[in-house]
Amino acid sequence: MRFLLRVLAIFIAVSALLSMVRRMLAVLASPRAEHPLRSSAGGRLAKDPVCGTYIPVETAIQARNQFFCSEECRGKYLGA
Numbered sequence: 001m002r003f004l005l006r007v008l009a010i011f012i013a014v015s016a017l018l019s020m021v022r023r024m025l026a027v028l029a030s031p032r033a034e035h036p037l038r039s040s041a042g043g044r045l046a047k048d049p050v051c052g053t054y055i056p057v058e059t060a061i062q063a064r065n066q067f068f069c070s071e072e073c074r075g076k077y078l079g080a
């Protein structure tokens with residue numbers, strides 16, 4: 001009977017520890033999951049050197065370390 005009680009006590013302790021770890025992991029995981037959304041929402045803007053438009057770096061067309069709003073502007077820049 002004593003043995004059973006000890007096993008039960010260990011089981012309760014382990015399950016309590018596991019739920020604590022799971023809660024900690026959830027807290028740690030949530031800011032990491034939000035991060036990509038946050039960075040794309042407040043994305044960096046780059047200036048198109050041809051037409052002067054500001055475009056988000058994520059959607060801009062890149063060439064020679066410059067960012068362009070369209071293929072047309074990139075063509076003008078590279079052709080000039």
Ligand SMILES: [Zn+2]
Binds near residue numbers: 048069070
């Ligand atoms: Zn442009």
